Amino acid sequence: MDKIITLAEKERCTGCGACKETCPKGAISFLPDQEGFPSPVIDDEKCIRCGMCEKACPALHLPETHAIQAAYAAQINDEAALKDSTSGGLFTAFAREAFRRDGVVYGCVWDDEYHAVIRKAENEEEIKPMRGSKYVWSWAGDAFPEIKAYLESGRTVLFTGLPCQAAGLKSYLKKDYDNLLLVDCLCSGAPSPMALDLYLDTICKKEDRKNLNLKFRDKDPYGVGVHITYTGKKKRIKKGEHIRNPYYWSFYTRLVDRESCYQCPYGSGDRVSDITIGDFWGISEYHQEFKVRDGVSALLVNSDKGKQFLAGLTPGLNLSETDPMNIAKENNLFIGNRKRNIHKPLNRADFFSVLKEKGWKAAERRFLFTKGRMLRMVYTALPARGAKLIRKIVR
Numbered sequence: 477m478d479k480i481i482t483l484a485e486k487e488r489c490t491g492c493g494a495c496k497e498t499c500p501k502g503a504i505s506f507l508p509d510q511e512g513f514p515s516p517v518i519d520d521e522k523c524i525r526c527g528m529c530e531k532a533c534p535a536l537h538l539p540e541t542h543a544i545q546a547a548y549a550a551q552i553n554d555e556a557a558l559k560d561s562t563s564g565g566l567f568t569a570f571a572r573e574a575f576r577r578d579g580v581v582y583g584c585v586w587d588d589e590y591h592a593v594i595r596k597a598e599n600e601e602e603i604k605p606m607r608g609s610k611y612v613w614s615w616a617g618d619a620f621p622e623i624k625a626y627l628e629s630g631r632t633v634l635f636t637g638l639p640c641q642a643a644g645l646k647s648y649l650k651k652d653y654d655n656l657l658l659v660d661c662l663c664s665g666a667p668s669p670m671a672l673d674l675y676l677d678t679i680c681k682k683e684d685r686k687n688l689n690l691k692f693r694d695k696d697p698y699g700v701g702v703h704i705t706y707t708g709k710k711k712r713i714k715k716g717e718h719i720r721n722p723y724y725w726s727f728y729t730r731l732v733d734r735e736s737c738y739q740c741p742y743g744s745g746d747r748v749s750d751i752t753i754g755d756f757w758g759i760s761e762y763h764q765e766f767k768v769r770d771g772v773s774a775l776l777v778n779s780d781k782g783k784q785f786l787a788g789l790t791p792g793l794n795l796s797e798t799d800p801m802n803i804a805k806e807n808n809l810f811i812g813n814r815k816r817n818i819h820k821p822l823n824r825a826d827f828f829s830v831l832k833e834k835g836w837k838a839a840e841r842r843f844l845f846t847k848g849r850m851l852r853m854v855y856t857a858l859p860a861r862g863a864k865l866i867r868k869i870v871r
């Protein structure tokens with residue numbers, strides 16, 4: 477009897493693409509599921525039941541992990557790059573070090589249709605679109621075979637992405653390479669590309685997307701914070717506090733995360749990558765030596781390889797060693813149990829079914845703008861005297 481191939485179930489599949497890229501017969505494709513997350517589909521006609529896809533799946537076989545060795549607060553020594561980055565600009569500092577070693581860099585960019593994908597950069601110009609967090613699930617799989625070829629040829633490769641993507645790449649490669657540096661982000665969850673797509677439809681037509689310049693956390697003019705900014709066709713610039721932006725709100729409340737994110741085994745405890753980067757929220761309480769307004773990163777060194785890499789680039793960074801608990805306090809993501817359980821909103825399934833059937837605006841009206849929030853929005857939009865009056869009425 478033929479062997480039955482069983483890939484990770486929906487609750488565990490992160491869509492890393494390791495199974496697809498490993499299949500010797502090209503029998504696996506990725507198609508969007510009901511919630512818009514690309515997921516593996518096996519073509520039974522092409523499948524030869526070799527089981528290589530199962531072996532490459534990080535959800536079925538967790539790759540080797542490292543305990544955190546040291547933690548730092550860090551900021552790049554380059555004002556322009558810092559302004560353009562989401563937090564302390566560590567990605568740019570790491571990419572520069574990789575180029576100094578004649579390496580290639582892999583990071584996340586928007587494609588022409590505003591889908592987030594992992595691509596290659598070979599110089600300073602090509603890393604610019606990689607800067608900035610794209611708060612949406614991204615596709616990494618296509619890059620894996622190319623990365624393997626670079627590694628085999630002896631070139632240094634810096635891979636930067638989500639923890640599940642780092643796990644996927646590690647599983648795909650099957651062995652460690654001295655010339656590979658894996659960097660992952662502290663990650664709270666990856667939202668549905670379909671949700672972002674439908675939200676963007678409310679801003680501009682599909683054919684105008686090329687004129688869109690979407691930035692989730694523009695530091696201008698507020699300094700580091702959580703904002704969504706876009707420059708539309710008529711150069712109209714909208715800036716909104718995160719709380720007033722419906723897409724950001726859906727991300728922030730974990731409504732649109734991939735199913736696997738709620739029990740992610742890569743985002744807490746020991747790490748699959750050599751280095752982990754994130755935001756150092758609440759830094760003023762512990763370190764006064766940084767210009768907090770422009771963003772300070774949290775940096776975790778998880779392996780000896782990561783330690784050596786960091787030693788090479790420290791002149792380009794301001795670094796202060798810190799207790800990992802200082803980072804964990806306001807960023808409760810990497811401590812505690814290996815299996816992180818993030819609360820899945822009870823109305824998540826209903827949100828997706830309304831989103832799919834009736835579109836973004838209908839889902840937004842029903843799930844994202846409750847009465848209380850509407851009142852709060854009116855209240856914060858009013859000048860102080862008006863706000864006092866409203867407060868009296870609401871009481």
Ligand SMILES: Cc1cc2nc3c(=O)[nH]c(=O)nc-3n(C[C@H](O)[C@H](O)[C@H](O)COP(=O)(O)OP(=O)(O)OC[C@H]3O[C@@H](n4cnc5c(N)ncnc54)[C@H](O)[C@@H]3O)c2cc1C
Nearest residue numbers: 561562563564565566567583584607608610636664754755
């Ligand atoms: C979905 C998501 C959730 C996150 N959640 C948290 C969190 O809860 N707490 C926290 O401290 N930090 C979180 N981060 C990380 C944080 O937002 C910054 O990306 C990180 O601190 C790097 O900042 P930087 O200034 O060094 O790099 P930047 O120059 O801003 O570069 C961004 C880096 O992130 C990578 N990246 C951006 N978007 C994606 C994506 N969609 N998929 C894969 N890689 C991507 C790029 O490849 C690049 O390496 C999250 C990032 C993402 C993408």
